Amino acid sequence: MDTEGVEVDRTLSIEIPDDETAHDLSFVKPEVGVAKPDSILTVRDVTRSFGGIKAVDVDYVEFQRGAITALIGPNGAGKTTFFNLLTGFDKADSGTWTFENTDMANKSAAWVARHGMVRTFQLTKALSRLTVLDNMLLAATDQLGERFVPSLLKPLWRGQEKANTERAMEILSRFKLDAKAADFAGSLSGGQRKLLEMARALMTNPKIIMLDEPMAGVNPALVQSLLGHIEALRDEGMTIIFVEHDMHAVRHISEWVVVMAEGRVVAEGPAASIMENQAVVDAYLGARHDVDLGDDSLIDPAQLAKLVAIRQQDLAAQEQ
Ligand SMILES: Nc1ncnc2c1ncn2[C@@H]1O[C@H](COP(=O)(O)OP(=O)(O)OP(=O)(O)O)[C@@H](O)[C@H]1O
Numbered sequence: 001m002d003t004e005g006v007e008v009d010r011t012l013s014i015e016i017p018d019d020e021t022a023h024d025l026s027f028v029k030p031e032v033g034v035a036k037p038d039s040i041l042t043v044r045d046v047t048r049s050f051g052g053i054k055a056v057d058v059d060y061v062e063f064q065r066g067a068i069t070a071l072i073g074p075n076g077a078g079k080t081t082f083f084n085l086l087t088g089f090d091k092a093d094s095g096t097w098t099f100e101n102t103d104m105a106n107k108s109a110a111w112v113a114r115h116g117m118v119r120t121f122q123l124t125k126a127l128s129r130l131t132v133l134d135n136m137l138l139a140a141t142d143q144l145g146e147r148f149v150p151s152l153l154k155p156l157w158r159g160q161e162k163a164n165t166e167r168a169m170e171i172l173s174r175f176k177l178d179a180k181a182a183d184f185a186g187s188l189s190g191g192q193r194k195l196l197e198m199a200r201a202l203m204t205n206p207k208i209i210m211l212d213e214p215m216a217g218v219n220p221a222l223v224q225s226l227l228g229h230i231e232a233l234r235d236e237g238m239t240i241i242f243v244e245h246d247m248h249a250v251r252h253i254s255e256w257v258v259v260m261a262e263g264r265v266v267a268e269g270p271a272a273s274i275m276e277n278q279a280v281v282d283a284y285l286g287a288r289h290d291v292d293l294g295d296d297s298l299i300d301p302a303q304l305a306k307l308v309a310i311r312q313q314d315l316a317a318q319e320q
Contacts, residue, residue: 023067023234025255030269030277033060036256040065040239041086041117041208046095047263048081055081057263058095063208068230068240070250070271073260074284079243082260083210087119088112099208116207120197122216128186132177132196135185136168137161139200164203171199175229191222195229202233209233211242215249227253251275259283 028034039062048056056078063069071079084090086097088109096105099117112118127135172178175195180188185196194214201209214230215223223246231253234240244250250257251271259267259274261283267274274280 023064023255025064025067026270028256028269030267030273032265032268034062034268036062036064038065039063041097041099041241043086043097044095046082046085046097047093048078048085048090049093054263056085056092058082058260058265061258061265061268063239063241064256065239066234066237067255068234068242068253069256069258070254071241071243071258071260072245072247072250072274073266077260077283078263079260080212083119083212083243086112087117087210089119113204113206116205117210118201118204118206118208119210120201120212120214122212123185123193123197125186128184130185131182132172132185132188133165133168133181135196135200136172136203137164140164140168140203167203168199171202175199189219189222190217191219191226194218194226198229198233206238208239208241211240211244213244214242215244215246223249 025036028036041063043058043061043063045060046056046058047054071082073079081090085092086104088104088107088111091106096103098104099115102115104112104115104117107115123135127138130138169178169181172181175198177188177192177195177199180192185193188196194217198209198211198214201211211230214226218226227249230240230242254271257267257269257271257274258265259277259280261279266279266283267277269277
């Protein structure tokens with residue numbers, strides 16, 4: 001169903017113009033539930049509640065293979081919960097999702113990773129106390145799960161560890177982190193940590209990588225280089241879905257943007273169309289979120305005036 005309750009015909013195949021690349025979605029209609037030319041991940045009727053709150057209530061969304069899709073929305077919109085459901089870190093109350101026609105609903109995170117879909121996590125304190133290389137090796141075992149428990153499969157494990165170390169060093173050198181392999185992860189800069197988070201996820205050779213706020217805490221001077229790495233992964237054929245609050249980054253690299261509010265997808269489309277979408281502006285205003293949509297010139301002056309008025313009311317309330 002789209003937002004107006006109209007059944008969307010998904011049996012229609014969309015012809016990609018010859019001269020378009022796989023990730024150009026500029027010719028796809030910016031409407032909720034729209035079919036993509038080549039969906040790698042299709043989500044249907046997924047819900048997850050916590051107590052009385054429906055954190056996720058997604059009717060239908062397709063993610064285009066080989067594209068960079070941003071998942072945005074105000075605080076509490078359900079983005080993280082949605083990521084966790086899709087990657088097996090939480091269980092949905094209902095719904096299905098298929099990745100390359102394989103049913104992925106409510107499988108374990110290790111199973112999901114083995115089948116080619118991984119999400120990144122911000123480095124925890126515990127991981128900061130391990131070396132960069134340890135982090136990489138752990139990512140391989142974590143995500144591959146019990147198959148490689150070392151005590152059970154010692155000879156196999158040793159071979160595996162050697163292969164994993166080689167692969168880890170290869171990935172680290174891609175991100176220019178190879179010289180840091182023996183350093184504690186906690187000693188890395190904000191930008192290098194983000195690269196390590198991405199590098200960890202690549203250990204299992206995923207087809208879809210889901211990045212959790214890849215720009216958070218990154219020095220603005222390094223943002224460009226980080227975006228370049230993400231684009232390079234896309235250019236090699238990987239599908240990228242990322243949650244991000246930094247709208248400048250979203251505008252810069254996303255071919256498609258999916259907007260969530262109160263658990264639902266309220267809009268989707270190319271970044272430029274999203275910035276003008278009334279449902280999106282309302283979602284952010286409704287959440288009273290201090291938002292920078294990345295380019296003030298794209299915001300309707302009336303909406304800006306509304307924002308300013310709300311801000312003034314907040315200030316007046318604080319002064320009372
Ligand atoms: N484990 C949990 N227990 C109870 N409520 C939860 C839990 N996880 C999420 N929620 C609630 O579900 C809703 C969606 O939260 P979620 O963290 O997914 O939003 P988000 O869009 O990722 O927000 P943010 O941008 O702030 O990270 C919120 O109301 C949140 O309080």
